Amino acid sequence: MRWQGRRGSSNIEDRRRMGGGAAIGGVGGVGALAIVLIGYFLGVDLTPILNGGGGGMIQSGPYEPTQADEEAAQFASVTLADTEEVWADIFQNQLGQTYEPTTLVLFKGSTQSGCGGASAQTGPFYCPVDKKVYLDTDFFILMDRQLGAGGDFADAYVVAHEVGHHVQDLLGILSQAQRGSQQGADSSAVRIELQADCFAGVWAYHAQTQLGTLEQGDIDEALNAAEQIGDDTLQQEAGQAVRPDSFTHGSSEQRERWFYTGYQSGDIGQCDTFGTRDL
Numbered sequence: 001m002r003w004q005g006r007r008g009s010s011n012i013e014d015r016r017r018m019g020g021g022a023a024i025g026g027v028g029g030v031g032a033l034a035i036v037l038i039g040y041f042l043g044v045d046l047t048p049i050l051n052g053g054g055g056g057m058i059q060s061g062p063y064e065p066t067q068a069d070e071e072a073a074q075f076a077s078v079t080l081a082d083t084e085e086v087w088a089d090i091f092q093n094q095l096g097q098t099y100e101p102t103t104l105v106l107f108k109g110s111t112q113s114g115c116g117g118a119s120a121q122t123g124p125f126y127c128p129v130d131k132k133v134y135l136d137t138d139f140f141i142l143m144d145r146q147l148g149a150g151g152d153f154a155d156a157y158v159v160a161h162e163v164g165h166h167v168q169d170l171l172g173i174l175s176q177a178q179r180g181s182q183q184g185a186d187s188s189a190v191r192i193e194l195q196a197d198c199f200a201g202v203w204a205y206h207a208q209t210q211l212g213t214l215e216q217g218d219i220d221e222a223l224n225a226a227e228q229i230g231d232d233t234l235q236q237e238a239g240q241a242v243r244p245d246s247f248t249h250g251s252s253e254q255r256e257r258w259f260y261t262g263y264q265s266g267d268i269g270q271c272d273t274f275g276t277r278d279l
Ligand SMILES: [Zn+2]
Pocket: 042, 043, 044, 161, 162, 165, 193, 196
């Protein structure tokens, strides 16, 4: 993705210097942090691969971002700005509505959200209570090194997926789906997640056609990321049996397919994961 030197979003809340007990390296030592999640919470569930992965060091006090951190933050900010541009346009032209942007909270280690405490283990998520996206940019490192989902557009896909939850929130889809089942291959939770993947694909289509920011290989990076964070793949990587009745985000095949459905059409009307017979 072409992002260097481009405009970032003003809707960034940077809490990285507040410290808060970071797990050095971003992924170790999470077992030492109490994770209290209240309310509805839409993130990448890393529990399968992070359980029992303790042993890291706990850092406390103020934190000074490294150059790599700053680059990751800048990348997230430019990606967020691109989502604002694309979704403002879609809301206006396809829905006749005004898009209200979300705020992206950047943190390091742990922080508080309207949906409870966040840490490296929770992964990036959207909280509908305060309408903010939470991201510890160390997650990008984890994706690259531990999940086999490298490349800048893999990271962009994650940001776009979380923004997709915000779009669902604005459209009233999230509050409706919250009343449904929260686990299982056919659950509301999985349908919500696959739709967010589809919305990320819709965004990618418009980033390409409207902004011209995609580069060769970007879509493959996003598809690979979708594959690597599918419930079945995460369970397998953790040495567990694949149990569709415990799915919360959808299988690798589903996540790839719904991202691609959005990307091919650029039309949110193609993202009806609730009405389809072919989830
Ligand atoms: Zn999600």
